[in-house]
Amino acid sequence: MKQTAKLALTLLAGFALGAGAIGALKAQGNKPPAYVIAEVEVTDPAGFQQYVAKVPPTLTPYHGQTAARGKPDTKEGAPPNGSVVVLAFDNLANAEGWYGSAAYRELIPMRQRSSKTRLYIVEGLPQ
Numbered sequence: 001m002k003q004t005a006k007l008a009l010t011l012l013a014g015f016a017l018g019a020g021a022i023g024a025l026k027a028q029g030n031k032p033p034a035y036v037i038a039e040v041e042v043t044d045p046a047g048f049q050q051y052v053a054k055v056p057p058t059l060t061p062y063h064g065q066t067a068a069r070g071k072p073d074t075k076e077g078a079p080p081n082g083s084v085v086v087l088a089f090d091n092l093a094n095a096e097g098w099y100g101s102a103a104y105r106e107l108i109p110m111r112q113r114s115s116k117t118r119l120y121i122v123e124g125l126p127q
Contacts (some may be wrong), residue, residue: 030126030127031090031091031126032091032092032123032124032125032126033089033090033091033123033124034088034089034091034092034094034095034096034121034122034123035067035086035087035088035089035121035122035124036085036086036087036098036099036119037085037086037087037119037120037121037122038084038085038086038118038120039081039082039083039084039117039119040080040084040085040115040116041080041081041082041115041116041117042082042083042114042115043114043115043116044114044115045114046114047110047113047114048111050110051110051111054107054110055107057103058098058101058103058107059098061101061103062097063090064088064089064094064095064098065087066085066086066087066088067086067088068085068086069085070084071083072084080118082116092121092123099121
């Protein structure tokens with residue numbers, strides 16, 4: 001009887017520890033998303049199209065994707081002179097990694113020559 005009680009207690013403790021470990025691992029993976037937000041006024045359409053065509057492959061290693069792109073419907077304040085682009089990333093480290101990557105750094109001068117841009121990286125709220 002005592003051995004059965006010890007076994008039951010050991011199993012119960014094992015399940016409790018396992019559940020706690022799983023919760024801790026899930027919490028580590030729950031980093032908030034991050035967004036790159038750019039206000040873009042295109043000054044050289046042909047040059048900017050070349051830039052746009054080269055961006056998607058630079059996003060892939062950082063799990064980035066285009067979430068929004070277009071002329072905003074401004075409700076308050078001065079509207080941007082062009083379009084707004086929002087790129088979504090799984091977390092801030094991926095967004096910063098993409099922006100600082102060698103592949104994207106090569107494209108920055110192309111964007112700067114063909115547009116006037118204000119660009120921000122913002123951490124989102126936890127999901």
